Amino acid sequence: MKNPKRYLVTSALPYANGPLHLGHIAGAYLPADIYVRYLKLKGEDVAFICGSDEHGVPITLRARKEGVSPQDIVDKYHEMIKNSFAELGIAFDIYHRTSDPLHHETASAFFKEMNEKGEFIEKEEEQFFDEQEQQFLADRYIIGTCPKCGFENAYGDQCEKCGTSLSPKELINPKSTLSGNPPILKTTKHWYLDLEKYQHEWLEKWIDSHKSDWKANVYGQCKSWLNSGLQPRAVTRDLDWGVPVPLPNSEGKVLYVWFDAPIGYISATKAWAKENGKNWKDYWQSDDSRLIHFIGKDNIVFHCLIFPAMLKAHGDYILPDNVPANEFLNLEGEKLSTSRNWAVWIHEYLKRQRFYMEGFPDPQ
Numbered sequence: 001m002k003n004p005k006r007y008l009v010t011s012a013l014p015y016a017n018g019p020l021h022l023g024h025i026a027g028a029y030l031p032a033d034i035y036v037r038y039l040k041l042k043g044e045d046v047a048f049i050c051g052s053d054e055h056g057v058p059i060t061l062r063a064r065k066e067g068v069s070p071q072d073i074v075d076k077y078h079e080m081i082k083n084s085f086a087e088l089g090i091a092f093d094i095y096h097r098t099s100d101p102l103h104h105e106t107a108s109a110f111f112k113e114m115n116e117k118g119e120f121i122e123k124e125e126e127q128f129f130d131e132q133e134q135q136f137l138a139d140r141y142i143i144g145t146c147p148k149c150g151f152e153n154a155y156g157d158q159c160e161k162c163g164t165s166l167s168p169k170e171l172i173n174p175k176s177t178l179s180g181n182p183p184i185l186k187t188t189k190h191w192y193l194d195l196e197k198y199q200h201e202w203l204e205k206w207i208d209s210h211k212s213d214w215k216a217n218v219y220g221q222c223k224s225w226l227n228s229g230l231q232p233r234a235v236t237r238d239l240d241w242g243v244p245v246p247l248p249n250s251e252g253k254v255l256y257v258w259f260d261a262p263i264g265y266i267s268a269t270k271a272w273a274k275e276n277g278k279n280w281k282d283y284w285q286s287d288d289s290r291l292i293h294f295i296g297k298d299n300i301v302f303h304c305l306i307f308p309a310m311l312k313a314h315g316d317y318i319l320p321d322n323v324p325a326n327e328f329l330n331l332e333g334e335k336l337s338t339s340r341n342w343a344v345w346i347h348e349y350l351k352r353q354r355f356y357m358e359g360f361p362d363p364q
């Protein structure tokens with residue numbers, strides 16, 4: 001876009017389930033910060049938006065393991081992540097969070113609007129249910145024997161031993177991790193985003209129009225998803241942590257975390273606008289605004305296909321103008337990873353940095 005009136009720049013919302021590492025910074029935060037500083041030096045009108053992504057199953061699992069509430073987990077890591085960014089000098093205009101009531105309100109209204117427009121497919125299906133705990137089981141709450149390699153503690157979505165992607169019904173002798181009992185199958189209803197329809201109506205054409213102005217890795221990954229054909233994706237889950245589905249008779253259901261998290265950019269912009277006497281709609285709903293998402297490459301599908309599909313289906317929003325995604329940073333030849341504890345942790349790096357600056361000996 002030539003000569004936009006204002007810029008909305010977002011950095012991927014860090015997942016509030018662990019501290020930040022150097023790979024995160026190099027991918028989605030440092031490049032965005034440099035870009036925003038450049039725009040601001042030029043005197044442009046810019047909102048630089050970020051915040052913590054605080055819903056989803058990994059957080060509920062961690063809370064259970066540590067014997068605390070999901071809110072305790074996200075409170076701890078939200079503070080830690082927020083402080084790390086501040087100390088590094090990454091200058092967001094706002095660092096918000098998705099457990100905030102303003103976000104719940106915004107995500108609910110977004111879902112309702114799409115539902116009223118008939119954009120969802122409603123489907124009933126059978127899912128594993130723990131009778132003792134009286135709740136449906138997320139894939140990660142089910143373990144059993146891997147049908148490929150025989151590993152006895154494979155999760156419902158993946159075997160960690162052989163790496164095979166699984167669905168819970170493929171597990172041999174499935175067990176609930178809540179009660180230890182074999183789960184039963186029970187019917188439940190979910191709402192699906194019809195990505196297959198959007199692909200044919202406009203999404204494919206829109207991606208093609210960015211062949212020359214998006215990074216080759218981003219465009220290439222989008223094309224490969226499109227070539228294998230998008231399928232409808234459920235936007236709701238049976239879970240007790242998240243944004244409740246705002247419809248009658250949907251107790252125990254929440255918006256799936258990938259549906260509510262990108263809406264976090266919108267609620268963060270609202271919170272920032274309120275504090276600064278701005279109108280958030282100028283940034284999200286005006287054709288003379290330019291929206292740019294900085295992300296890591298594992299987020300390409302969400303920011304280039306799924307979130308644009310949501311924005312367009314809702315109808316009031318602009319689409320991203322560019323989605324610069326970076327490749328992963330390697331440490332001694334291997335990809336940085338939170339789950340494998342292979343990383344340079346930012347809060348530790350900052351602590352060492354402070355010791356050096358203040359002339360104390362090396363803390364180790």
Ligand SMILES: [Zn+2]
Pocket residue numbers: 146147148149150151154159160161162163164
């Ligand atoms: Zn396996």
